[in-house]
Amino acid sequence: MIRQTTAIKTVGLTKYFGRNSAVRNLTMEIPAGQVTALVGHNGAGKTTFIRMLLGLAEPTRGRCAILGEDSQTLSPQTRSRIGYLAEGHFLWNWMRAKDVARFQRETFPKWDQKLFDSMLSFFGVSPDAKIGQISRGQRAGVSLGMTMATDPEILILDDPSMGLDPVARRALVEGLLAFARREGRTVLISTHLLDDVERLADRIALLSNGNLLVDAPLVDFQQRVQGWKIDSTIVAPPAIPGLIDSRTFDGQTNLVVADPDEETIASIERIGHNARSEQLTLEDAVLAYLRPASMVGSISASLEAAQ
Amino acid sequence: MIEFKITPGGNRPIYQQVVDQVRAAIVSGELSIGDPLPSVRGLAQQLVVNHNTVAKAFAELVRDGTLESRQGRGVFVAKRRNVFSASERKRRMSQALDVFLAEMHALDCSADQIQEAVASRLDQLTGK
Structure with a gap:
């Protein structure tokens, strides 16, 4: 077709x-x-x-x-x-x-x-x-x-x-x-x-x-980018193949990986703390790629810290 | 005819939402064997989504035997038959269960609560 x-x-x-x-x-x-x-x-x-x-x-x-x-x-x-x-x-x-x-x-x-x-x-x-x-x-x-x-x-x-x-x-x-x-x-x-x-x-x-980060069918993109939640604050995650984003909020860490393979999943599960995967929204997947590293954590936490 | 409703911005891709809704309508009896589905073009227009997205959803449902396509007449609910080998069926079941159980776990449900909820939902769907 x-x-x-x-x-x-x-x-x-x-x-x-x-x-x-x-x-x-x-x-x-x-x-x-x-x-x-x-x-x-x-x-x-x-x-x-x-x-x-x-x-x-x-x-x-x-x-x-x-x-x-x-x-x-x-x-x-x-x-x-x-x-x-x-x-x-x-x-x-x-x-x-x-x-x-x-x-x-x-x-x-x-x-x-x-x-x-x-x-x-x-x-x-x-x-x-x-x-x-x-x-x-x-x-x-x-x-x-x-x-x-x-x-x-x-x-x-x-x-x-x-x-x-x-x-x-x-x-x-x-x-x-x-x-x-x-x-x-x-x-x-x-x-x-x-x-x-x-x-x-x-x-x-x-x-x-100016760099092309992703060029893929939309459905593939949504399936290839995967989120993980971990019930612990991990400021510097260990080497995880395919890791594109890592953010900590209030005792929790959210990781985003692209094209996870067995090695990716094994290295996240080794972290423990109830590590579990979740399907991301398109917005979350896109933000994981586009958000600069400076915007770590939540803006409200940064603002509170500044007071 | 089933009322489709899709929401962009969710954690399920739109084509997956269409697939889910067809399956749910068959389980609930809203769609019966031999019932026609809307045309790809018509449904895409109604939902305001790309026609390839609807075509992809229907193609997946035809591939797994939920729907059948009749030359030039559109897509219909197929007679239930097992298109998967026993082991593939088991693999798919376990995959679906993993997703479901992870959700339940995140909601802090006990094993009893999960079993009870599944049983009562099955009763509800089969009209007991």
Whole structure:
């Protein structure tokens, strides 16, 4: 059912701004026909990564290709098969919603007016509404509609749900799912909203300080990352293969391990103190990777200690 | 038809929640042998989740013999049959028990309390 071809491929992709690296030696393949969620802190390199894919930023080293063509030399034909929603839903405030359609129709041969109209009505935007006067959620709807109606094969969205209320967020997720259901359509979305990732994504890619930490099917990721609770405060845990996070709270230690094998489990069970495994939520699993070591323990304990 | 309800943010992946709910509906008699399940597309739309997630849940239930897929007509509750070898069945049972007992242990339940709770739940499910 899933066509396993590659929509996006990067090899050793690296970007420096001055002496700071934004993306480091990133090699990955994003399969066609699936939804991939790109997750990471602010400043992790998500936007830079996306801009390089689209040929809007030049890699310092390495290469990337989209729909089989090098991103730096994309032909207009290939470009017209890519839909891109930049961060912040850039639209011209002086236009009316229907002018957006006229504008896009001139540029994109496969413009689907019916789809655009139905997106407008789904988000409750009248065709005569001035873009400068509609709500932020409606702006997201217009911008998603104007991109989806160009009938792209691949849709790339940079934090589209930023600042949206729950109703608009849900509408956005529904719109994206409707797009993804069509045969062979690929979605790459960067977001911080892990509930939306669970609803939307086939795959998850975790980016931290420009490094790709995880690139896996979402279900595999959830199964491969495992939590352990220990009824004792263990400040410096012994060498545990696959340990990615260790935190102590109030007489308890929470460990998180990735891809636990027999050796991992044996070395945790040796610690004793009622060591027991638990299935983590997606949020806990992602935080175990992304949270810096400085944020150990609970913030309330640190604040109390400071008084 | 069963009312599915999924919650993102929990410690069970969404596809697993769908699998759990189908199994629970069969145990409780809400779904009987031969009953149709909703289409993958329809259920995905209703739950607002990726259609591959629903497809994965159904595929797992077809693989373990809970559901059967009929060419072009969708997915139905299958006749109960043992698709696993005796040893595989035992392995799966013990795996499920481990998870269950760990939960009970964390809740500080005694052996008697666990046995009583299981027996009363079984009675309830079989309508005694």
